Amino acid sequence: MPLSVRDVLALEPLRAGSPQVVAGAERLARPVRWVHVSQLSDLTGLLRGGELVLTTAEGPAGARDEPALSAYLARLDAAGAAGVVIEAVGPASGGETGADERPRGGESRPPGGGSGLGAERLDADGPDWAEALARAAEGLRFPVILLRQEVRFVDVTEAVHSQIVNEHYEELKFAQRTHEAFTTLSLEHAALETVVGRAAALSGTAVVFEDVAHRVLASTPGPGGSTVDLLTGWERRSRLAPELDRTGVGGGEDWLHTPVVVHQRVWGRLVMPDARGTDGGLAPRVRMVLERAAQALSLRLMAEQDQADVERRAQGGLLNDLAEGRVSAEPEALARAEAVGLRPGARYLPLALRFAHPPAADPLDVQRRDRRHLEAVVRAAKAAGISALVTANHTGEIRVLFSCAGPTQEDRLLERFAGLLDQQLPGSGQHGAGQHRRIGVGHGASSLLAAARRLPEAAHIAEVAAGMDGAERPFHRSADLRLRGLLSLLRDNRHLQAFAETELYRILEDEARNGPGLLGLLRDYLAVNGNKNALARRTRLSRPTLYTRIAAIERLLGVDLEDPESRACLYVALLTRDLVAPHTRTP
Structure with missing residues (x-):
């Protein structure tokens, strides 16, 4: 992280001066780019911004004229100084050692060695000087620090510059590590969840990848955070953060986000909801990780057939997590399900579908057939007005989790869904597609977790029903299996x-x-x-x-x-x- 004014004050050379923050204590997190020692009254043109100015009571900071003191501090603020440190030593404080007799670094002096001000000096040892400084700094954006003990400015500059150089070196190492991490993930065709997880680990903050419809495709909470807090009400919150064409901060929660672009089309965006920095700033590392992760996601998405594949994979990952017990809290399950597109309901119903088909020798034919079945299920659910999570496994079995208003609607919804599915499947206009598919229905529940954990039950019912006569049934429940179910x-x-x-x-x-x-x-x-x-x-x-x-x-x-x-x-x-x-x- 960049060195801040607070960090500089904690260094031994300045701690020895008993520093007192007389103004701008809330600005101590401002980054320090460099240290500049000067007794000049006007540093305009000498500062580039981010410098911590070191001076003494011999200079303009010791002027008794408060308007002149205010003007001096205002000029430093306008020049972009990170802050000013004033040492209360020298003639103004009755000290015997002049500032020009002590080692300084990066120092600017007016001709003749004076301060450039002929104003009468304040008593640097008196409380009125600190009060005058505080009054003069009112309304400014940087801290003013008073040193009550003499320090060697050369030691301060050496310590600070050493820290800055080290920090630059650490930033370079971090950039290299980040580059290597995401390059490796790209070469390995890592899953979206893996890329997002690595971004969260490197940045130390929560990361969410969403599509253009604000559905969450992958997410990882930050250290100590929870998925519930991260994803609850995600779509509504996300819509309040306007989309940007480049990395930036926006929305009521000041989210940091960047677009994910695939083939010159915005595919979605990568969001760090908690990446706000102090003083409104953002750590360069966080921005770097966000942008490199977005690039890795873009490369990964180029290999996908279409956006629906990614959405199904996100829903499938959630269904697997729910069914296999990797999510143990109902609020987290609900937050994640809503974030990937499932409308909350009073009841949830687990389904599994199996399809009868002749064996295919070509694996590509099998993939195309399974894909057609999956697309037919998705279209049928949408046509029936059902909000659902849908996924397919490697055997061609399709698992579905429905959201509905209550148990009295289950059979009606299932019959409507089955009828619409048969219209979508190949052969619907010949001998009827119903004879080629079996729908197993598990026990519904008001709890999303409980219903999802019954998906294996639905899969078992569909498997057993596939070996039974009864094409006239639109779907099968456990009561329809009886002895065959037990033997299975x-x-x-x-x-x-x-x-x-x-x-x-x-x-x-x-x-x-x-x-x-x-x-x-x-x-x-x-x-x-x-x-x-x-x-x-x-x-x-x-x-x-x-x-x-x-x-x-x-x-x-x-x-x-x-x-x-x-x-x-x-x-x-x-x-x-x-x-x-x-x-x-x-x-």
């Missing part, structure tokens, strides 16, 4: 798998030797609960043929199909086989 949970259990194999192995061996037929008939028999009249109509087999084949099944399996327990065991065995190896299921 247990399908990896080796005891259950061994049970199914034991029940069916003889008929499976017969199918392997003689071809399919009896296993399909067994399925039909169990589907009509052993009703032979219904079975005959279903299979269109003559009664003699039907009875002969049923008897063959009973001989193979060694069971009586009229026995309810036998039918139940075989039904469980067939369901288990379907869940473990769904490709073996006969139609």
Whole structure:
């Protein structure tokens, strides 16, 4: 950080002078660019701004004429001086050692060694001088410091200049470190969250990346800060900070922000809401980090297909954090969800969608197909007037979190959404798209966290429903799964798998030797609960043929199909086989 007047006063050479701030104590954070020693009454043209002026009571600062003293201080202020330090020594204070007899550095003197003022001197040891200085400095923008003990100005200049040089060196090292950090992230195609997190770590303040609609795509709170405080009411607060075409400060909260530009189009902006500096200034390091991070984000976004990809990724990251317990507080969950575009609701509903499709050998075809499904889900939710968070995983499964007004609206919203989704999906005008997708619905909740943590439940329901008949259902809940849902949970259990194999192995061996037929008939028999009249109509087999084949099944399996327990065991065995190896299921 730049050296301030307060920092200079803390250095040993000045502390030895017992410094007293007689005016401008609230301005001690002003940065010091250099130190200038002078007894001249007018330094106009000699200062470039940011200098701390060192002088003594022998110079114009010791004048008894208060108007002259005020004019002297005003000229320093107008020249941009960071402050003035006045040593109360020399003839004006009765000291025996003159200022010209002591080492000085960077010193300006009028011709002849005098002060340039013929005014009568104030008593530098008396309280009236400090009071006069305070009155003369009223309304000025810099601090006035009085030294009651003699100091060596050359020691002060050496100490300050050494600090300034060191600070410049540290700034160069920080700039190099910042450059290397964001260059590495760009080369690694780091995620937006990673870039924003690194910016927050380097700057020591909160950082938020938003799109042009003021939806938060990535954020990291500052040290000791919270996501709730950072993101609550973000869209409203962000709209009060006007967009700028370059790095700047704006809005009621004085946010520091810079645009993120991709292909000459403003994509969003990177914001540091808490980056305000003291005295209205901003640390150069903070601005540097902000701008380098914005450049890294621009490079990262160039690789994205479109803005929707980034929005989905932001929503997906949040849904994963919520479902996997990385967010534990409801206020934080609500703040983050609203910031990425979810309207608050009285109730939240978790969904998962699976799509039936023929296998594709080309990975690009799979990606394009999954992308079409995701876009269809997003369009259907918007068309239904539903506020939702949507994401897709690598298997093509899509997870959704709906916001709704209450539990009484759930079924109506789900039916409307399912109908609109079927219109969006390929094949909607032929045999109906509903047979190609399954929607699993988890238990809704008034808590966003509770609903999000039921997304795995919705995914399980969709997975089980994908192996069921029932294309006429617009969606499935846990009550629709029953035994199939339980077996799906247990399908990896080796005891259950061994049970199914034991029940069916003889008929499976017969199918392997003689071809399919009896296993399909067994399925039909169990589907009509052993009703032979219904079975005959279903299979269109003559009664003699039907009875002969049923008897063959009973001989193979060694069971009586009229026995309810036998039918139940075989039904469980067939369901288990379907869940473990769904490709073996006969139609």
